[in-house]
Each structure stands twice: as structure tokens, then as C-alpha cells.
Amino acid sequence: AQHDALTALPNRLLFDEVADRNLAFAQRRGHTLAVLAIDLDGFKTVNDTQGHAAGDEVLKTVAQRIQAAIRASDIVARIGGDEFILLLSEVDQAAAMDTAERIVQALSEPYPQVLAPVSASAGVALFPRHGADTKTLALAADQALYRAKQAGKRRAVLA
Secondary structure, three states: OOEOOOOOOEOHHHHHHHHHHHHHHHHHHOOOEEEEEEEEEOHHHHHHHHOHHHHHHHHHHHHHHHHHHOOOOOEEEEEEOOEEEEEEEOOOHHHHHHHHHHHHHHHOOOOOOOOOOOEEEEEEEEEOOOOOOHHHHHHHHHHHHHHHHHOOOOOEEEO
8 A cells, every 4th residue: 555556666655654754854863855756758658659568667667777776765656657756865965966867867768668768857856955844845846847847858957
């Protein structure tokens, strides 16, 4: 009930629970953390032209690529469709942006047996700079994600 059946990643419910705990810890210790909103670019074309089975394989690969790009102490969740959210603990702005850019690059590499180009866009929000709670940080990251898409996709944008 706390994991996405397709990717085996945590779902939004588990993400929020872990994020709230990490946020409380960060507040107590005076640490920063980052919330990243990630969305795939061109994913709909995969489903439309090659079917949902191909789309499912892309999503599984995305989950693996994100997990390979983050530390074991970080958390990634699939929150629906081709949308993912991450929490990076004890990171500054430079490290958060570096991680976001590495993820965008990794998710923009070709996918096996997928003809349509798929890439990713990311929005990054930092605690405490962009919000004091998980909901506010997620909203700020989401707004930055939409700015990344408006700026031409395949990039990471800071809130």
C-alpha cells in the first residue's frame, strides 16, 4: 500500500511520511534539504506509438536510473504517471542542482527498444529557503518544474 506496483518505488503516502520526518530532523539540526520534482518529456509519445507495455518499461528504467543517481539516504517516489518526487537530505543548492542535472541527463539517455526521444525536466526547491513544510516545498519544486518545461525542457530549474 506504500509502494508503486510498477516501479516498486515508494508512493506519495510513504514519501510524505519520510519527508516530514527528515524535515523535522533538518529543522532540529539546522540542515538544508531539497525536494526535486521530475517529469518525463516525450513519454506520452511512447505510450501512443509503442503501447503501454513499452511505456511501463520506460518507467521501470527511469526508477532504476534515478536510484542509481542518488544516495541511499535520499528517497524517490513515483507520484503518478510519469511524475516523480525526490527528497535529498543534507544538501546545499549546488549539490541539489548537480544531482538534478545528473538525473535529467540520465533520464535523457536512450531507452532500449524505444523509438521516440524521451528526456526529463526537473524543478528544485530548498528547505528552508523555499518553504518550511513538505507541501510548500513540493509546490515550489513543481512550479520550478513547469518553468523548466516552458524554457525548453530537458533541464533543471531552481525555485
